[in-house]
Amino acid sequence: MQQEISETKDGLLATGQAGDKKLLAGLIVGVCLIVTAVYWPALSTRALCFDDNRYLVENVLVRNPSFDSAWRFLSEVLEPSTIGGYYQPLTMISLMLDYAMGGRPDDLMVFHRTSILLHAANTALIIILLYMLLGKPVVAAAVGLLFGVHPLTVEPIPWTGERKTLLAAFFAISCLVIYVTFARKNNRKLFWGCLAAYVLALMSKPTSTPLPVVMLLMDFWPLKRLSKRSLWEKVPFFVVGGISGIITYISQARTASVITPEEYGLLRIPFVFCHNIIFYLYKMVWPVDLSPHYAFPRDIGLSNPAILAGVIGTCVLIPTLFILLRRTRSALTGWLIFFLMVLPTMQALQFSDVIASDKFVYLPSLGILLILACFLSWLWAKSGLRAVLIIVVLVLAVAEAGATRKQIGHWQDTISLYAHMVDVEPDAISPRNNLGVAYAEANDIPRAMEQFEIALRMDSNDEQATFNVARVLEEHGRIDEALIGYRSVLERWPNNITSACSAYSAIGRILKIKGDFEGAIATYREGIKFRFDNGELHSGLASTLFEMGRLEEAIPEYRTAIQFVPDSKLYNNLGLALAATGDIDGAISSYKDAIRHDPRNAEAHYNYGNMLLTMGKPAQAAGEFEKAIKLKPDYVKALGNLAVAFAQLGKADEAIENFLLVIELDPNDPAAYFNLASILEGQGKLDEAIENLRKVTELAPSDVGARSELGRLLLQQGKVDEALVEFTTALKFDPMYKDAVDGMKKALEIKAGKEQPASKPANP
Numbered sequence: 080m081q082q083e084i085s086e087t088k089d090g091l092l093a094t095g096q097a098g099d100k101k102l103l104a105g106l107i108v109g110v111c112l113i114v115t116a117v118y119w120p121a122l123s124t125r126a127l128c129f130d131d132n133r134y135l136v137e138n139v140l141v142r143n144p145s146f147d148s149a150w151r152f153l154s155e156v157l158e159p160s161t162i163g164g165y166y167q168p169l170t171m172i173s174l175m176l177d178y179a180m181g182g183r184p185d186d187l188m189v190f191h192r193t194s195i196l197l198h199a200a201n202t203a204l205i206i207i208l209l210y211m212l213l214g215k216p217v218v219a220a221a222v223g224l225l226f227g228v229h230p231l232t233v234e235p236i237p238w239t240g241e242r243k244t245l246l247a248a249f250f251a252i253s254c255l256v257i258y259v260t261f262a263r264k265n266n267r268k269l270f271w272g273c274l275a276a277y278v279l280a281l282m283s284k285p286t287s288t289p290l291p292v293v294m295l296l297m298d299f300w301p302l303k304r305l306s307k308r309s310l311w312e313k314v315p316f317f318v319v320g321g322i323s324g325i326i327t328y329i330s331q332a333r334t335a336s337v338i339t340p341e342e343y344g345l346l347r348i349p350f351v352f353c354h355n356i357i358f359y360l361y362k363m364v365w366p367v368d369l370s371p372h373y374a375f376p377r378d379i380g381l382s383n384p385a386i387l388a389g390v391i392g393t394c395v396l397i398p399t400l401f402i403l404l405r406r407t408r409s410a411l412t413g414w415l416i417f418f419l420m421v422l423p424t425m426q427a428l429q430f431s432d433v434i435a436s437d438k439f440v441y442l443p444s445l446g447i448l449l450i451l452a453c454f455l456s457w458l459w460a461k462s463g464l465r466a467v468l469i470i471v472v473l474v475l476a477v478a479e480a481g482a483t484r485k486q487i488g489h490w491q492d493t494i495s496l497y498a499h500m501v502d503v504e505p506d507a508i509s510p511r512n513n514l515g516v517a518y519a520e521a522n523d524i525p526r527a528m529e530q531f532e533i534a535l536r537m538d539s540n541d542e543q544a545t546f547n548v549a550r551v552l553e554e555h556g557r558i559d560e561a562l563i564g565y566r567s568v569l570e571r572w573p574n575n576i577t578s579a580c581s582a583y584s585a586i587g588r589i590l591k592i593k594g595d596f597e598g599a600i601a602t603y604r605e606g607i608k609f610r611f612d613n614g615e616l617h618s619g620l621a622s623t624l625f626e627m628g629r630l631e632e633a634i635p636e637y638r639t640a641i642q643f644v645p646d647s648k649l650y651n652n653l654g655l656a657l658a659a660t661g662d663i664d665g666a667i668s669s670y671k672d673a674i675r676h677d678p679r680n681a682e683a684h685y686n687y688g689n690m691l692l693t694m695g696k697p698a699q700a701a702g703e704f705e706k707a708i709k710l711k712p713d714y715v716k717a718l719g720n721l722a723v724a725f726a727q728l729g730k731a732d733e734a735i736e737n738f739l740l741v742i743e744l745d746p747n748d749p750a751a752y753f754n755l756a757s758i759l760e761g762q763g764k765l766d767e768a769i770e771n772l773r774k775v776t777e778l779a780p781s782d783v784g785a786r787s788e789l790g791r792l793l794l795q796q797g798k799v800d801e802a803l804v805e806f807t808t809a810l811k812f813d814p815m816y817k818d819a820v821d822g823m824k825k826a827l828e829i830k831a832g833k834e835q836p837a838s839k840p841a842n843p
Contacts, residue, residue, distance in 0.1 A: 122195070128238045135239050139646065142178055144176065152171040158330060202223050205445065213301070221472040222455065230483045270312070278319060285324070350390070409454075416445060500513075501530075562589050580606060584619050587600075618646075620636045648677075682707070688704045700724045780808075783809040787805070800830075803823070
């Protein structure tokens with residue numbers, strides 16, 4: 080190999096000839112089309128992986144696109160409220176925008192479409208960067224193609240929550256492209272553009288933090304501009320990266336978990352590093368048995384063959400790189416870029432239960448690609464090898480594409496995904512737990528319990544499997560057995576914050592189902608004493624107190640729950656409690672907060688509409704009811720109250736239409752028939768009004784108001800005997816009901832001939 084493939088008088092082959100640039104543009108388009116075609120089946124995948132619930136299914140801000148949601152993602156820096164862990168606002172906003180375009184948990188096509196486009200864009204950026212560094216358009220395109228269709232790049236695309244990996248890579252590679260341009264032109268606007276791209280990468284996923292060091296390595300090779308000046312110009316980047324690192328640690332520690340080295344022993348760090356270095360390189364060369372979950376080995380030491388292989392491989396690799404440094408800087412530089420970029424995910428600070436992950440090398444693979452591009456450039460310089468080189472690259476690309484398609488197939492649905500993880504790692508407990516949950520959600524209880532039982536046989540102290548068994552039992556009505564399971568979790572793992580809080584909440588919920596409200600209250604309060612900042616426990620206590628009518632105690636619990644979990648449902652429930660105490664202003668404010676946090680909360684719109692209706696504002700109330708119905712078309716109560724609002728507004732036809740719709744949806748709703756009868760009477764349609772009132776008396780025989788109204792209308796039609804029957808029946812249920820007493824008196828007078836009945840009005 081030559082001393083330096085990129086050596087020119089400027090040390091940089093970024094300029095290129097016009098013909099090369101045209102060729103490059105054509106190659107980029109071709110490669111991106113191939114990448115898109117290979118990944119096309121990902122559009123139809125339906126699997127939800129590990130944290131997709133937090134990123135999408137249960138994330139109220141993602142599911143309610145608005146400027147307010149975007150602002151909360153941006154402003155919640157140290158304690159993200161809807162997605163525990165580090166600060167990643169651009170990722171969340173990206174997912175929110177996809178939701179606005181029609182993406183849904185049961186239809187992920189829009190999310191996957193954006194991810195495929197981002198992957199294609201990242202492939203294009205890698206080609207551009209390699210061309211700028213090495214000046215070989217065909218080589219850059221070949222390496223970009225091998226990256227774009229490589230099976231290791233599959234994971235971030237169908238895994239919705241891993242949008243962060245793709246988005247961070249897009250901004251990070253853009254940052255490097257801008258930096259190389261800045262290094263050539265020394266334009267300060269490019270410098271600030273580079274810094275802006277770095278900030279955007281960090282706001283997508285903070286694993287982009289080492290980029291300033293990567294720039295220094297590129298200054299060493301191939302830019303060859305490493306100097307005090309190039310070091311000083313990175314100071315703003317290091318400042319930004321340092322601030323991001325502090326934010327990342329604080330937010331991760333506050334909202335998720337961080338295990339520091341003193342908790343597991345410092346000796347584990349070099350073993351894990353050596354394992355991962357060789358593990359990732361092996362997977363790049365031989366991408367088989369890929370999985371979203373590679374569990375920590377039970378034995379992290381030299382007695383473990385995988386760890387031993389990693390240590391031996393690393394001990395061979397490092398000296399080899401320094402030996403190659405005599406001939407080329409590319410090998411050592413590329414490897415250092417790879418190592419530095421993967422370093423934040425090497426679990427020195429443990430934030431996950433996996434030792435490695437395919438997605439962790441998506442961006443760091445850039446360093447290995449740089450080495451490969453340098454080697455292929457050397458071969459390309461030998462013109463006799465060019466045809467062979469192209470054939471080899473195309474054969475490799477076809478093989479990779481086939482493996483990628485196969486890997487995508489594992490993501491067809493959640494069960495197939497976790498089943499694949501279990502096949503790859505039969506002894507890993509977490510995938511089994513999740514496979515069991517997936518079976519349970521598909522109502523395949525025997526298979527769900529089988530997975531949980533296998534997990535417990537592997538580790539009888541696995542609290543997640545124990546909890547899942549209890550949860551499945553509860554969901555299928557076996558609440559006494561579930562209660563025993565939850566109490567077992569609490570007894571065996573009393574100091575595990577997550578498990579204990581979930582167990583307290585579940586026990587309180589079951590006791591309430593069983594009618595033991597005092598026991599539920601005591602359980603919730605015990606849990607709150609253990610962990611005061613758990614919003615779920617405060618919410619459970621509040622709802623129990625509310626159902627018992629202890630509103631003055633429920634209201635402060637709802638407010639405390641909202642402090643920890645500012646959820647729309649909690650605001651709505653607080654509004655109900657405040658309304659029940661007569662605090663109309665407080666209730667309205669809470670309903671508005673509920674709608675602000677989740678504009679799709681139909682119940683909040685309905686309850687707010689009720690408040691407006693009672694305040695004599697039928698027009699505004701109708702607007703809220705219509706919003707509720709738009710969100711929930713079969714919302715019978717909202718349809719009924721909308722009809723009432725229309726009636727108050729004098730819109731009789733609209734009111735009748737809505738009451739008829741209510742009756743169609745719920746033929747046993749006496750209130751709808753009664754209200755419809757009232758409007759029909761106002762239109763002079765007595766026969767139809769009487770027909771609807773008779774329906775009320777069939778559905779609610781003791782409704783004295785309906786019977787009195789029916790008697791009154793029968794009197795108007797001269798049907799005295801029928802009217803007397805209705806009045807008599809009403810008085811049996813309530814002898815003092817004034818309308819029935821007056822109606823009976825009037826009917827008897829007519830019967831005795833003392834008064835003539837009112838003439839029957841003609842129906843229009």
